[in-house]
Amino acid sequence: MSNPVDSPGPPEDLTGADGVDAALESVEQQLSLFWRRARSVSQQLSRQVHPDMEPAAYGLLTIIRREGPMRLTDLASCVGVGKPSVSRQIAFLESIGLIFKEADPVDGRAQSIRLTPRGEEKMHQVQDARNQVFRERLGEWPVSELETLARYIAKLNSTYERDGFPKDESKRDQAQ
């Protein structure tokens, strides 16, 4: 923002803040639109791949699977929502046998949430199906673009991280 960089590649030679402003506006609008559409798409997708699997639940499961057993609070803070929501989701997932809660031997209050074998299995199926759908939608994209997109969104996500979520306690700061 401070420095009008001589971009070697792209020819967008807009001077500093102007270009940033325009670009920010584009990002904002596209993001806003995407956010709104994403709901129906995500529900649709979830219903395709597995009717039992709620869209929100899938996100939790991927994290648990990727990060290994973790406590509910960590999970909540990782996904960026409050504990109550996660608690309910987890309760549901436990009720259908995809995860189980294991008491932490060290800390009696805490609990390790982990996938059951059936959960692992289902995740395989669902991820397969999801991958297929995504490939139908984005398969024609050049790999480099996909990678870039993933990287940028990850960057976006990490940007949100440093600002704090309604984490229910400790950091319930309300940006004012």
Next chain:
Amino acid sequence: MSNPVDSPGPPEDLTGADGVDAALESVEQQLSLFWRRARSVSQQLSRQVHPDMEPAAYGLLTIIRREGPMRLTDLASCVGVGKPSVSRQIAFLESIGLIFKEADPVDGRAQSIRLTPRGEEKMHQVQDARNQVFRERLGEWPVSELETLARYIAKLNSTYERDGFPKDESKRDQAQ
């Protein structure tokens, strides 16, 4: 339950599709995370810029502003949600005096939705404030990345378009 959706041995020809697969998975995960986080961020943002302005309403207003007066159905299809949702949002926006509905002289059923002067004014304020917030968050990004991000998300959005939304036109009530 038994498993009605098992796809037994689909041709897993990963002929060079490995990279695509991995990239798709990244995109999927980041998108999933983003979608989940975006809600709280968006609400937070909306509350900052203007407490009266619901997150969803803002999206509608930007579109109306950009595209000019339009009918409710077009608006709904443009934003990718059903008519009922938009109808309610619009009713709310009208109740707080940001838009008004003008009867179409040609088609008695239709109505042109347009911004009131007050709506224009408020949009200015809100957009200013939003821009500021976005700049705080993304201002350090190189312009080229912002532009690329915007372009990719736009591409993503257009990808969804061709697939159709729950547009509510497809299935109609079957007569008296």
Next chain:
DNA sequence: CAACTGGGTTGCTCATGGCAACAATTCTAG
């Protein structure tokens, strides 16, 4: 022991959106 802290759950409410059913209007046959 009591008091405090931190992990998780539950009750209530809100925001958003879908589907179905509806009223009002226009269009299209016969």
Next chain:
DNA sequence: CTAGAATTGTTGCCATGAGCAACCCAGTTG
């Protein structure tokens, strides 16, 4: 010209997901 189809927008009912507050239970500390 009139009956039925189609379209525009509205409303009722319900589902999902999330937040806040209040609560319970286990550990920690004095």
